[in-house]
Amino acid sequence: MWFEQVLFFVAAIGALGGALGVVILRNPFYSVLALVAHLVALAMLFLLLHAEFIAAGQVVVYAGAVMVLYVFVVAYIGGSDEPLRPEGGAISTFGPLFAAAIAIELCIAMLGTGLEAVDSKGADIGAGFGSPAAIGELLLRKFLVAFEAASFLLLIAAVGAVVLARRRRGLEEVA
């Protein structure tokens, strides 16, 4: 039992540290790496919640595929230190206000619901919970329509990205 608790704190600190690093670090390459560390720590938290499939999916899809593209792009075009603050304007005035509003909202939400589960054992999980079979059952039987709608959404996004990239190239040829 103590092993799970140690792992929880390691993963939680890793997740928080990674998330802070994404925002605070000035070099975009290090920010991307902090995001990778954050995602891996999140996968560890999923493991603690008996969601092995989601943990593996998190690492394969986000840390392994999406973030590699980020690393690829940032390593090519980024690398220099970016100034932390923008040059004034509306963002620097309203940014902190909106951030504070979201922080207060999140605090209210967390105090309202999430903390009740602390110190209890949490929801009961049946046998096979979080296994590939159980998740496949949910995705392809119970939530089939939503699942297919999400895949169409991704397809539209991919096609849209191709169309936008094409148009950009056309403009360059004119100029």
Next chain:
Amino acid sequence: MESTLVMIVKSIVIFAFILQIVPIILLAERKLLGRFQSRIGPNRVGPKGLLQPLADVFKLLSKEASAPATAVPWMMAIAPVISIVTAVATLAIIPFGPFDAWGGEFGLYGIDVPIALLYFFAFGSLGFYGLVLGGWASGSKYSFLGAMRAAAQLISYEVALGLSLLGVAMTAGSLSLVDIVEAQDGMWYVVPQFVGFCIFMVAGFAETARAPFDLPEGDAEIVGGYNTEYGGMRFGSFFMAEYIEVIVISAIAAACFLGGWHGPGPVALAPLWMFLKLMAGVFFFIWIRASLPRLRYDQLMSFGWKVLLPLATLNVLVTAFVLVAT
């Protein structure tokens, strides 16, 4: 259920196995490459050159770990560690025998996870952060080019690799390697999934960055690629990680397509059959390295996306249709 003590012993055995097998494969590769090229190969250190790996390792250990002035030292140090750790972690799921092969107290594998194939991909995809970070942190253009090649190549071929194993997972009805091997009691999956096997081996060569897909370290064009600026045991770690990955790919191929531990004789011989199949895979890697020239980079990318990926998708679709129809 296995006790904690058994788990600890298993971890030690896996590490010991790897540390012993890598130098042997290294020597076998140099000897075999020699034979393939009508040479004798290394024969000076020890009887018939058998102590050559010892000399190699001693040389690497005694060398200086230098870094260019433009490098990021801490990241340069951490990159080989990522490569080694992720490569060794995958070995935990390789099954060498059923649960009751040797006395019935423990299974001859590190762990039997229900998501073994995903576990393999998860650590595989984390593993190339080692190459990318190592190349980027070296602060040299050849290293950087090698790192970028590694990133593009691995992400392209990982898709085909995943799809090639999907056919196996669908036929066996499980993602666990132990279940997959047990499902091959009657017939090895290399027969019904022959296309998948070919795709897996080709993509496996690209994933391990071995010849003819060793573009990330193509020494004729970019010196040594991501490991150009590495020396001493840090280079040795990258080198070792590459050989561990060769073992892992061979082992996954043996478990998913070649029947795993199944073979003639009593069940206690299971690890022997698995080991022989694994070594046959490693031999195949060496054989191909001696036979085929390196591809051009654009050939590599267009082959991956335009030939291998559609073929792998078709294989999955056909498998799915056949499974639903029968």
